[in-house]
Amino acid sequence: DxxxxxxxxxxxxxxxxxxxxxxxxxxxxxxxxxxxQALGQGPQFIFQYYEEEERQRGxxxxxxxxxxxxxxxxxxxxxxxxxxxxxxSLCASSFRxxxxxxxxxxxxxxxxx
Amino acid sequence: xQEVTQxxxxxxxxxxxNLVLNCSFTDSAIYNLQWFRQDPGKGLTSLLLIQSSQREQxxxxxxxxxxxxxxxxxxxxAASQPGDSATYLCAVYGNNRLAFGKGNQVVVIP
Numbered sequence: 001d002x003x004x005x006x007x008x009x010x011x012x013x014x015x016x017x018x019x020x021x022x023x024x025x026x027x028x029x030x031x032x033x034x035x036x037q038a039l040g041q042g043p044q045f046i047f048q049y050y051e052e053e054e055r056q057r058g059x060x061x062x063x064x065x066x067x068x069x070x071x072x073x074x075x076x077x078x079x080x081x082x083x084x085x086x087x088x089s090l091c092a093s094s095f096r097x098x099x100x101x102x103x104x105x106x107x108x109x110x111x112x113x
Numbered sequence: 114x115q116e117v118t119q120x121x122x123x124x125x126x127x128x129x130x131n132l133v134l135n136c137s138f139t140d141s142a143i144y145n146l147q148w149f150r151q152d153p154g155k156g157l158t159s160l161l162l163i164q165s166s167q168r169e170q171x172x173x174x175x176x177x178x179x180x181x182x183x184x185x186x187x188x189x190x191a192a193s194q195p196g197d198s199a200t201y202l203c204a205v206y207g208n209n210r211l212a213f214g215k216g217n218q219v220v221v222i223p
Binding site: 033044056107 | 117144145147149154155156157158159162164202204206208209210211212213214215216
């Protein structure tokens with residue numbers, strides 16, 4: 001049973017560019033959440049997708065957007081990249097029912113130069 | 114807004130000692146609390162999940178307790194080993210999201 005997978009593993013972009021990151025949830029899971037982790041910090045919640053709709057959003061600007069597909073996989077898009085967007089982007093999946101246990105992927109390391 | 118605090122930020126212990134990691138949170142309206150392990154540059158590995166109605170969970174050398182009313186959790190790692198060296202993150206789930214602390218960076222000295 002494959003766990004949560006993310007692609008790509010690493011990515012280097014230039015300030016002002018746009019990036020798309022991908023996530024496939026653990027088999028059977030229907031809910032996907034995205035987090036951003038800066039160096040030395042805990043992950044910060046970006047948003048959660050369920051039934052192809054954004055259900056909850058954290059304190060991130062509109063430059064961050066997402067999508068969930070019918071097969072429950074998800075994308076995170078970031079426009080107009082800033083140097084401060086350099087971070088580890090983490091995807092988590094879960095069932096949308098108790099106990100809401102979250103399973104994380106290996107992350108995508110994004111570097112903005 | 115949920116605030117999660119982990120103390121101490123970093124600690125070193127000799128191999129064989131027991132580890133005690135503390136976590137506190139401000140809003141008791143949570144569904145569960147999870148402890149994660151993170152190795153440098155890697156994703157998060159779930160260690161234990163305690164549902165809000167539970168007081169503790171155990172897995173091998175790991176034991177975690179939850180006192181929801183006081184907003185506290187403690188992770189105990191018995192007989193620490195060098196392979197336990199990592200960052201340990203505490204997170205509480207509520208309002209469709211996990212709120213994380215900054216982590217306890219642990220080094221176990223052989």
